[in-house]
Amino acid sequence: MRAAVFHGAHDIRIEQVDAPTGAGPGEVLLRPFWCGICGTDLHEYAAGPIVIPTHPHPLTGASAPQILGHEFSAEVLEIGAGVTNVSVGQRVSVMPIISCGRCYFCRRGLNHLCVDMGCVGLSFAWGGIAELALVPASQVYALPDALSEIQGALVEPTAVAAYGVDTAGVRPGDTVLITGAGPIGALASIYANSIGARVFVSEVNPVRAALARSLDVGEVLDPSAMDVVGYLRDATAGIGVDAVVECSGNERALQTGFGAVRSAGTITQTGLHTRPASIDPMQVSLREITYNGTWCYPLTDWPRVIDLIARKGLPVERVVTAEIAVADLVEKGFDTLLDPSGNEVKVLVNAR
Incomplete structure (x- = not known):
């Protein structure tokens, strides 16, 4: 499948990688819709690897090269055994933080401060700027009909x-x-x-x-x-x-x-x-x-933020200044956003 892969500073390649073979127990296979380029992604491109591990991550085992993308919406293609929170065909927003659940902070509900925190699209096997992504079911939240796929990709920021x-x-x-x-x-x-x-x-x-x-x-x-x-x-x-x-x-x-x-x-x-x-x-x-x-957000905030965007009609989509194709990711995405004279603020990538 096609994916945007980080290899090092100023080295992001749109290339073919092995696709996930299917959803295992507790997993969800996704087809990403839209994915945002985050400031963290820009730091990695400009001077990385910083957050992206160069040795196997202690929680996920992932290391560079890394499929990028942690602000994304997607369609559920397949669910693994035991998954009950979403169903095939639903549109979802992905909460990308991965925590151990065992450390001092996780046991006190501060999972976003986990000592071994990982993140889809930064320190995980999969990311949102790809044709497919495989993530734990606990990290996907169904989008109500009132939310668009673009709004779903903006839940994270x-x-x-x-x-x-x-x-x-x-x-x-x-x-x-x-x-x-x-x-x-x-x-x-x-x-x-x-x-x-x-x-x-x-x-x-x-x-x-x-x-x-x-x-x-x-x-x-x-x-x-x-x-x-x-x-x-x-x-x-x-x-x-x-x-x-x-x-x-x-x-x-x-x-x-x-x-x-x-x-x-x-x-x-x-x-x-x-x-x-x-x-x-x-x-x-x-x-x-x-x-x-503040660092990231409480993991429990995801359904609340989705509800606020839908129920209060927060116009979060208005911060998007460009929608680009994967093929234009580097030139019209990363390079433009890092250019001090650039005219974009928030760029979303059409991952389809």
């Missing part, structure tokens, strides 16, 4: 964004600053708005800022052209915003968040910083600021 907003403690009526309007920041702004928060988005990139404005979920601020901290202080009667969700992984944006948040407010670090960033610990103490991080 929406779960990341929602977890960041939830961890910041955002409630109806709160003011929240989202720093960065990449895919996660854009989805975080959609989710925070749906809660009933007053949303501000800080973004210097004109393409991403335009996307944020098109969502019409809050006010978009350009930190290169204005004093964002001063503006937000004025907008909140000198108090500051209740919460900040830092989605850019940028040191200046993080410092803006510390300047903009109110005393006893919360900053959640959702964007990944690839190098150390400085903060002023004295401000954390004097103003009793809570600064915490």
Whole structure:
């Protein structure tokens, strides 16, 4: 079958690989519909392998070369013995995290912090940018009729964004600053708005800022052209915003968040910083600021996020700026997204 395979930095090949032979007990054979290109995928392409193992993964046994794709929707082609949560022909969204269920964190319900965590499309035999994928049945969730296959492929990044907003403690009526309007920041702004928060988005990139404005979920601020901290202080009667969700992984944006948040407010670090960033610990103490991080999402969030998109009509599909064929994955996907002058924000790959 055809698949997108990571071999090393700047080496992703569309090639023929052995197809799975069928679904074993507790497994589901899938035909992927759409798969998103994630920031993690971009890091692997630019400088990897980082997360992708070069030696057999302790939980899955997988190692590079790796079939890519962990944000995907699919059709169920076959179910193995004992599978009861989905049936053949159903459309599903795949929750890609694999956990051991035995370590300190898994036994406390923190499976996303599993010491041996694996991930479909990064450290597993199969991935979503392929004609077929074989995954444990526990990782697939049926899509309601109200959700499209494209929305199903966006459940994963929406779960990341929602977890960041939830961890910041955002409630109806709160003011929240989202720093960065990449895919996660854009989805975080959609989710925070749906809660009933007053949303501000800080973004210097004109393409991403335009996307944020098109969502019409809050006010978009350009930190290169204005004093964002001063503006937000004025907008909140000198108090500051209740919460900040830092989605850019940028040191200046993080410092803006510390300047903009109110005393006893919360900053959640959702964007990944690839190098150390400085903060002023004295401000954390004097103003009793809570600064915490998020990694992925609770595994139990999947059905809740699917329900929110369907029942509340969250327009998550509006963050998609390009839909491409597998053959164009590198040129129109990875290379375009890594180009500082590129005009895409979220790219989905048609895996069919």
